[in-house]
Amino acid sequence: xxxxxxxxxxxxxxxxxxxxxxxxxxxxxxxxxxxxxxxxxxxxxxxxxxxxxxxxxxxxxxxxxxxxxxxxxxxxxxxxxxxxxxxxxxxxxxxxxxxxxxxxxxxxxxxxxxxxxxxxxxxxxxxxxxxxxxxxxxxxxxxxxxxxxxxxxxxxxxxxxxxxxxxxxxxxxxxxxxxxxxxxxxxxxxxxxxxxxxxxxxxxxxxxxxxxxxxxxxxxxxxxxxxxxxxxxxxxxxxxxxxxxxxxxxxxxxxxxxxxxxxxxxxxxxxxxxxxxxxxxxxxxxxxxxxxxxxxxxxxxxxxxxxxxxxxxxxxxxxxxxxxxxxxxxxxxxxxxxxxxxxxxxxxxxxxxxxxxxxxxxxxxxxxxxxxxxxxxxxxxxxxxxxxxxxxxxxxxxxxxxxx
Numbered sequence: 001x002x003x004x005x006x007x008x009x010x011x012x013x014x015x016x017x018x019x020x021x022x023x024x025x026x027x028x029x030x031x032x033x034x035x036x037x038x039x040x041x042x043x044x045x046x047x048x049x050x051x052x053x054x055x056x057x058x059x060x061x062x063x064x065x066x067x068x069x070x071x072x073x074x075x076x077x078x079x080x081x082x083x084x085x086x087x088x089x090x091x092x093x094x095x096x097x098x099x100x101x102x103x104x105x106x107x108x109x110x111x112x113x114x115x116x117x118x119x120x121x122x123x124x125x126x127x128x129x130x131x132x133x134x135x136x137x138x139x140x141x142x143x144x145x146x147x148x149x150x151x152x153x154x155x156x157x158x159x160x161x162x163x164x165x166x167x168x169x170x171x172x173x174x175x176x177x178x179x180x181x182x183x184x185x186x187x188x189x190x191x192x193x194x195x196x197x198x199x200x201x202x203x204x205x206x207x208x209x210x211x212x213x214x215x216x217x218x219x220x221x222x223x224x225x226x227x228x229x230x231x232x233x234x235x236x237x238x239x240x241x242x243x244x245x246x247x248x249x250x251x252x253x254x255x256x257x258x259x260x261x262x263x264x265x266x267x268x269x270x271x272x273x274x275x276x277x278x279x280x281x282x283x284x285x286x287x288x289x290x291x292x293x294x295x296x297x298x299x300x301x302x303x304x305x306x307x308x309x310x311x312x313x314x315x316x317x318x319x320x321x322x323x324x325x326x327x328x329x330x331x332x333x334x335x336x337x338x339x340x341x342x343x344x345x346x347x348x349x350x351x352x353x354x355x356x357x358x359x360x361x362x363x364x365x366x367x368x369x370x371x372x373x374x375x376x377x378x379x380x381x382x383x384x385x386x387x388x389x390x391x392x393x394x395x396x397x398x399x400x401x402x403x404x
Contacts, residue, residue, distance in 0.1 A: 002290075004333040010387040011294070011331065011365055020298040020363060021312055023378040025060060025393075027385045029292035030275060034067040036288055037257055037271050044261040047073035049095060049250060051272025052082065056375035058089040059383075059393035064275055076250070076270050080105035080112075080121070082403040085396070087117040095146060095250065096121040097194060097270075099128045106135035106143075113141045120144035120191045120248075124167035129181055129188060136187035144191035145182040146248065149175055149235055151195045151228040164198040170231075172238035179244055192248030193235065196270070197228045197256060206283035209323050218285075225259065232265040255284045276371040279328050280317070293374055293381075294330060296363040297348065306351055307338070308358050313348035315377050317369035324369060331365040332358065 015022055041048045048068065052075045055061050065072045074093035077083040083094045099122050100106055109132065112119040123129055123145050136143040148167040169175050175193070182190040199221070232251065239246055249267045252260025254274035261269050273281055276293035297310035317325040326343045329335035334353035341349050343366075352358065368374040375381070379398030383390045396403065 004331060008331040008333075008365070011296070011384065012363055013387040014382065014384045014389055015296050015363055018296075018382070020296050021378075022382055023293070023295045023374055023380075023395075024382040024384050024389075025276065026290075026292045026294075027063070027383055027390060029277070029290040030060070030063065031067055033275050033277055033289050033292055034064055037254070037274050038068045038071045040258040040261045041269050042071045046261055046266065047071055047268045048257075049074045049076045049268050049270045050275070051076045051097075051253070051270050052086065052372075053078040054254075054272025054278075054370070054372040055275065056372045056396045057381055057393050058086070058091075058396075058399070059391075060275075060381065061086075061091070073268065076272070079403050080108035082396075082401075083119050083121075084108045084112050085399075085401050085403075087112045087115060087119065092117045094119045095194075095248075097196075097250075099123050099125070099148070101127065101131065103131060103135060106131045107139070110135040110139035110141055110143055113143055114139045118144060120146050122146045122148040122167075122194050123178065123182070124148040124169050126178070126181060129178070129185065133185050133187040142187055142189045144189045146192050146194050146250070147175055147178050147182070147190070149193055149195040149232070151197050151231050151251075153199055153223065153227060155223070155227075164196075166196070166198075172235045175235050176238050176242055176244070179239060180242070183244065190244065192246055192250070192267075193232075193239075194250045195228075195232050195235070196251060196253065197225075197260070198253070206285075207324065208283075229263050229265070232263060236265045254281055255287065258286065273371040276374075278317075278369055278371040278374070279367045280324065280369050291330065291367055293371060294365045294367060295327070295374060295378070296365050299358055299360055299362050299364060300347075302358075302360070303349065306354075307349055308335075308352055308364075309347050309349045310364050311347060312345070313343045313366060314345045315343065315366075315368055315374065317373055319370075327366040327368050329364055330367045332356065335364060 077096045083096050109121050132143045150167040150170045179190045182188045251266045252269035254271045277289040277291050297313050299308045300311045301309035336351040338349045375395035380392045
C-alpha cells in the first residue's frame with residue numbers, strides 16, 4: 001500500500017520549481033497498470049489494442065507498447081485525422097473505431113494506407129462503404145473495413161435498449177450483408193468485426209455518489225454478459241458459414257478486460273483509460289489499477305480556517321452532466337470539493353481536513369474523470385519516475401493537433 005504522505009512528498013518534489021498548473025504521469029504506476037491490463041489478455045493468448053483517445057500522447061503510447069511487449073498490438077484511434085497523425089509518429093497498425101461520413105476523412109484513411117501503414121476503419125452502413133471505396137479508388141489502394149456490431153442489452157427488443165447508441169447492425173444477417181458488400185468492392189477489404197460492450201466495460205460496479213444504484217447496476221451487467229457473448233459468437237459463425245474469414249474481432253474496454261479476454265469469439269481486446277486510471281474507473285470490481293495521471297494546481301488563497309482555494313481547475317469531463325464528471329482532489333489526502341462551487345474556470349475552493357494546514361503556493365494534485373481528456377488542457381506531461389522528472393512528453397495539443 002502506497003503511503004499518501006510519501007506520494008505527496010514525491011510529487012511535490014518532482015514539480016518544485018515548475019509553474020503551476022502542470023500535468024504529470026507517474027511512470028512507475030503506468031508500468032504496473034500495463035502489467036495488470038496485459039496479464040489476462042496474455043493468459044488468454046490474445047492481443048490488446050490501445051485506445052489512443054484515452055492517452056492522447058504519442059510518447060506514452062510508445063511506452064505502453066514497449067512495456068506490454070508482443071501482447072500489445074496496434075492502436076485504436078478516434079478519427080481519421082488522428083490516425084494520420086499516429087502514422088506520422090511511426091504507428092503502423094491503426095483501427096479507427098468510429099465511422100467517417102465525410103470524404104475528407106475517407107481520403108485521410110486512404111492516404112495513410114497508401115503510405116504503407118495498415119489503417120482500418122469501422123463501418124455500419126452502405127453509405128460508409130461507398131465513401132471509403134471512392135477515396136480508396138482515387139488513392140489507388142484497398143481500405144480495410146471493420147464492420148461495427150451493436151451488442152447492447154435488449155431483453156425486450158426495441159422497447160428496452162441498455163447500452164450506447166452506436167451501430168444499427170444487430171442481427172447476424174445484417175452484419176453478413178455489409179461484410180459481403182465490403183468484400184465484393186474492388187477497393188475495400190473486409191478486415192473483421194468490432195463489438196464493444198460499453199454497458200459492461202464502461203459502467204462501474206460501485207459509486208460513492210449513487211450507492212443505492214450499485215446493486216441494480218451489478219445485476220444488470222451480469223444479465224447483459226451472456227447475451228453479448230452469445231451474439232458475438234452468432235455473428236462470427238454466420239460469417240464463417242458464408243465462407244468469410246474473420247481475421248480480427250475486437251471487443252472490450254478497461255472495465256471488462258478480463259471478461260472480454262475469455263470470450264472465444266474475440267481475437268483482441270481494447271483498453272485505454274486503465275493505463276492512466278482516471279477516477280471513473282475506481283469503482284470496478286477486480287480491477288486493481290493505480291492512479292497514474294494527475295494535474296497540479298497552486299493554492300493561492302485561504303478564505304477561511306477550513307478552506308483553501310486553488311487557481312483554475314475546471315476540467316470537466318464529457319458525458320451526461322453530473323458530479324462524477326468533475327476532477328477530484330487526490331493529494332494531500334482528505335481534501336474535498338465545495339458543493340456550491342465545484343471545480344471552477346478560475347478557482348477551485350477545497351475543504352481542508354481538521355488540523356491540516358496548507359501553505360500558499362503549495363501544490364494540490366487532482367485526478368481527471370476521463371483519462372485522455374486531461375491531455376486537452378496541457379501541452380505536455382511531466383513523466384515522473386520516483387520523485388524526479390524523467391522527461392517531458394508532448395500531448396496531442398502540445399504537438400499542435402486537435403482531433404475534436
